Amino acid sequence: MPLVKLNTPGGLTAPVADWPLLAEDAYVPPTGPVLVPLATWLAGRDTLKDRPDTGVWLAAGDDATALGDDLPAVVAIRFAAFTDGRGYSQARLLRERLGFTGELRAVGDVLVDQARFLTRSGFDAFQVAEGSDLVHFEAALGRFSVVYQAAADRATPVVALRHPSYWSAAE
Amino acid sequence: MYQYDTFDHQLLADRVAEFSDQVDRRLTGALTEDQFRPLRLMNGLYLEMHAYMLRVAIPYGVLSSRQLRGLAAVARTWDKGYGHFTTRQNIQFNWPRLTDVPAILQALADVEMHAIQTSGACIRNVTIDPFAGVAGDEIADPRPWAEIIRQWSTLHPEFTFLPRKFKIAISGAIEDRAAVRFHDIGLRVIRNDAGDLGFRVWVGGGLGRTPRVARELRPFLPAAQILGYLEAALRVYNLHGRRDNKYKARIKILVDEIGIDAYRDQVEAEWHAAGGPALVVPEAEIARVADFFAVPDYVTLPDATVELARWRGADSGFDAWMGTNILTHRAPGYAAVTVSLKPVGGIPGDITADQMDAMADLADRYSLGELRATKEQNLVLPNVRQDQLHALWSALRSLGLETANKGRVTDIISCPGQDYCSLANARSIPMAQEISRRFADRRRLDTLGPITLNVSGCINACGHHHVGNIGLLGVDKRGAEAYQLVLGGDAGEADSSIAQITGRAMTAEEAVDAVEVTAAVYLDRRQDAETFIQTFRRIGVTPFKEAIDAAR
Amino acid sequence: MTQQIVTASRLADGRVLFRAPEGWSTDIHDALVFTPEEAAAAVTRAQGEPTRVVGAYAVDVDDAGLPLLGRERIRVFGPTVAPYAAQLEA
Ligand code: SF4
Numbered sequence: 001m002p003l004v005k006l007n008t009p010g011g012l013t014a015p016v017a018d019w020p021l022l023a024e025d026a027y028v029p030p031t032g033p034v035l036v037p038l039a040t041w042l043a044g045r046d047t048l049k050d051r052p053d054t055g056v057w058l059a060a061g062d063d064a065t066a067l068g069d070d071l072p073a074v075v076a077i078r079f080a081a082f083t084d085g086r087g088y089s090q091a092r093l094l095r096e097r098l099g100f101t102g103e104l105r106a107v108g109d110v111l112v113d114q115a116r117f118l119t120r121s122g123f124d125a126f127q128v129a130e131g132s133d134l135v136h137f138e139a140a141l142g143r144f145s146v147v148y149q150a151a152a153d154r155a156t157p158v159v160a161l162r163h164p165s166y167w168s169a170a171e
Numbered sequence: 172m173y174q175y176d177t178f179d180h181q182l183l184a185d186r187v188a189e190f191s192d193q194v195d196r197r198l199t200g201a202l203t204e205d206q207f208r209p210l211r212l213m214n215g216l217y218l219e220m221h222a223y224m225l226r227v228a229i230p231y232g233v234l235s236s237r238q239l240r241g242l243a244a245v246a247r248t249w250d251k252g253y254g255h256f257t258t259r260q261n262i263q264f265n266w267p268r269l270t271d272v273p274a275i276l277q278a279l280a281d282v283e284m285h286a287i288q289t290s291g292a293c294i295r296n297v298t299i300d301p302f303a304g305v306a307g308d309e310i311a312d313p314r315p316w317a318e319i320i321r322q323w324s325t326l327h328p329e330f331t332f333l334p335r336k337f338k339i340a341i342s343g344a345i346e347d348r349a350a351v352r353f354h355d356i357g358l359r360v361i362r363n364d365a366g367d368l369g370f371r372v373w374v375g376g377g378l379g380r381t382p383r384v385a386r387e388l389r390p391f392l393p394a395a396q397i398l399g400y401l402e403a404a405l406r407v408y409n410l411h412g413r414r415d416n417k418y419k420a421r422i423k424i425l426v427d428e429i430g431i432d433a434y435r436d437q438v439e440a441e442w443h444a445a446g447g448p449a450l451v452v453p454e455a456e457i458a459r460v461a462d463f464f465a466v467p468d469y470v471t472l473p474d475a476t477v478e479l480a481r482w483r484g485a486d487s488g489f490d491a492w493m494g495t496n497i498l499t500h501r502a503p504g505y506a507a508v509t510v511s512l513k514p515v516g517g518i519p520g521d522i523t524a525d526q527m528d529a530m531a532d533l534a535d536r537y538s539l540g541e542l543r544a545t546k547e548q549n550l551v552l553p554n555v556r557q558d559q560l561h562a563l564w565s566a567l568r569s570l571g572l573e574t575a576n577k578g579r580v581t582d583i584i585s586c587p588g589q590d591y592c593s594l595a596n597a598r599s600i601p602m603a604q605e606i607s608r609r610f611a612d613r614r615r616l617d618t619l620g621p622i623t624l625n626v627s628g629c630i631n632a633c634g635h636h637h638v639g640n641i642g643l644l645g646v647d648k649r650g651a652e653a654y655q656l657v658l659g660g661d662a663g664e665a666d667s668s669i670a671q672i673t674g675r676a677m678t679a680e681e682a683v684d685a686v687e688v689t690a691a692v693y694l695d696r697r698q699d700a701e702t703f704i705q706t707f708r709r710i711g712v713t714p715f716k717e718a719i720d721a722a723r
Numbered sequence: 724m725t726q727q728i729v730t731a732s733r734l735a736d737g738r739v740l741f742r743a744p745e746g747w748s749t750d751i752h753d754a755l756v757f758t759p760e761e762a763a764a765a766v767t768r769a770q771g772e773p774t775r776v777v778g779a780y781a782v783d784v785d786d787a788g789l790p791l792l793g794r795e796r797i798r799v800f801g802p803t804v805a806p807y808a809a810q811l812e813a
Binding site for chain 3: 203219222650652
């Protein structure tokens with residue numbers, strides 16, 4: 001399935017080819033692009049981390065913090081069902097706890113109507129269905145101009161807009 | 172009351188636009204029902220037996236007269252002229268059209284109301300003590316904290332697809348009137364020895380098919396740190412709560428399975444890793460929100476002891492109402508009044524649009540424009556002058572809203588049951604109506620004293636039967652409706668207990684008889700001034716069981 | 724022999740519908756009575772009308788064409804509780 005990426009706030013790039021997800025215990029091809037499972041990455045990190053076209057994919061049950069400090073350039077979090085919200089916590093842990101600055105992809109069962117929750121949690125690339133209309137996706141991204149919480153996207157929460165002096169002191 | 176600023180209004184406007192778009196896409200087929208269902212549920216829209224049902228949040232149960240008029244207008248314009256107050260301080264409309272829901276949401280937004288997160292696997296409407304801010308036994312007002320939590324939880328990006336729904340309750344008084352130990356997280360406002368404001372935090376309480384009394388997560392959390400701490404508690408649940416079985420997905424099961432100590436360790440570790448005590452709600456924001464709940468300008472009044480005594484002596488109806496429906500107020504000369512939505516033979520929690528408008532007028536006239544919705548499915552006028560109580564009562568009488576039964580056996584809490592709800596095993600409302608008729612006699616009510624009676628149409632326990640002193644649960648007996656009687660539940664923090672089963676399921680008629688037998692056993696066995704629950708605790712369930720079996 | 728009707732909710736307003744000779748009807752008297760096999764086929768066909776009906780299923784009925792189960796009867800006739808039971812025609 002194609003992948004779209006955030007470019008400017010609210011905007012999306014044209015679809016590009018997504019990287020394949022390698023199964024657990026599968027043979028790791030000598031070159032990418034490929035996304036390997038967490039266990040494969042942890043076992044072969046020393047060689048894999050120098051490959052620019054090799055990233056990691058996380059299943060819903062994986063501990064995102066296990067990636068530690070030695071981070072790949074691309075991480076994909078796989079949503080087996082869009083109702084399984086573990087990926088949002090994994091994404092925030094990656095961004096806010098581990099300081100991951102690479103590309104964070106939401107892959108699998110991802111709905112347009114979750115776009116805002118995804119970007120707010122730190123995702124900046126999304127798998128979309130073949131031929132899907134990006135107009136809805138972009139509309140969903142631009143839908144909310146106000147947020148009540150601080151999250152991984154660094155959007156300014158309402159409380160900071162209400163009390164600017166407090167926020168600048170805290171930053 | 173809290174009043175929206177431009178940010179709050181903007182968020183709601185964006186939300187209405189979003190849902191209107193989602194409805195359009197569903198109607199044209201761009202969204203499948205499977206995709207649309209979680210989206211509509213996140214907006215409180217269910218598809219029930221006869222029609223859609225829209226559940227509107229009454230944030231922590233606090234309503235202005237203007238908002239109540241707004242609800243009346245919704246009932247009249249887009250529904251069938253009535254609404255139903257729920258056990259979670261919300262209101263439900265039973266007949267809206269999907270195509271009208273965007274217009275309804277817009278009308279609600281105009282009065283600063285919404286249906287956001289009234290369903291779905293997300294953080295639900297925070298519930299609190301309906302007497303917050305006016306109760307004589309209050310330690311601190313929970314309303315500002317409920318509003319702060321409401322905002323934080325609204326469209327929270329991380330916690331909108333939790334393993335299951337998540338309910339938070341806050342109580343700020345000595346008597347727990349919010350059932351904090353029966354919520355996913357219960358917060359008890361307290362002061363520590365140094366006099367600082369904070370919360371005692373409970374976790375993993377709940378009803379449903381696995382009723383649990385919450386366990387203590389933290390004896391004291393400084394109040395300003397609440398959001399950071401909740402975020403950690405929710406994150407651990409989001410990551411580790413079970414998702415393989417929806418009956419095991421609530422946080423109570425996670426706490427059961429890993430143990431309260433392990434859960435606590437994980438929450439504390441997560442909280443500290445995220446910044447811990449440094450994550451605070453800014454002083455200025457706490458002050459801003461608290462200002463909306465400042466003590467109103469009460470007139471300095473003496474207690475109206477003499478007039479009240481005279482009116483009570485002259486009118487037995489007023490006397491009975493004063494005996495049950497009035498709570499001591501913090502301000503001398505005032506009272507907090509419960510308006511019972513449980514007339515004899517009525518539908519618990521139902522109110523017509525005309526009654527809503529009339530109640531809004533009474534709130535303006537007698538209660539500084541404010542009302543509360545209670546988890547007992549009644550309304551409260553929180554700020555009534557004692558010297559106006561008789562006038563208020565007379566006005567209520569002309570509306571049929573003067574029933575004197577708060578806390579009595581006919582103050583029945585009931586879910587909609589099979590008359591409306593597609594999950595039900597049995598009807599709840601007719602059961603409540605029949606019991607209400609049987610016990611209607613004033614002397615009987617007074618002799619029985621305080622008793623809670625709860626009816627749920629299925630094990631989901633929306634009628635909170637597990638915490639009723641007397642509880643009835645609808646079960647399915649080969650396609651026919653049947654009821655199980657449970658006894659001894661109590662929702663209060665200090666004495667929380669889950670009701671015990673008395674025996675096998677019965678027909679509706681047998682069940683009503685069994686309630687009569689239960690009342691008789693209590694009257695026969697009680698000592699001195701024992702209440703029902705006190706007698707039950709002393710003698711246990713067996714004497715009740717035996718008498719019920721003998722009567723069958 | 725088991726007889727069934729097929730019911731669903733109308734997407735636009737959630738009202739109860741019955742499979743009738745000409746499409747769907749809100750009136751139980753229009754409901755077609757099916758064998759279980761025919762009913763199953765009608766339920767499947769209803770999935771082809773996702774912008775019209777939601778949640779189609781088959782219901783066992785008696786010789787008068789009325790549901791056997793109490794729950795389904797309530798669905799047909801509306802809530803059993805007054806005073807609103809009278810308002811259901813709308
Ligand atoms: S307890 Fe059961 S029957 Fe009653 S409203 Fe809840 S789900 Fe419906």
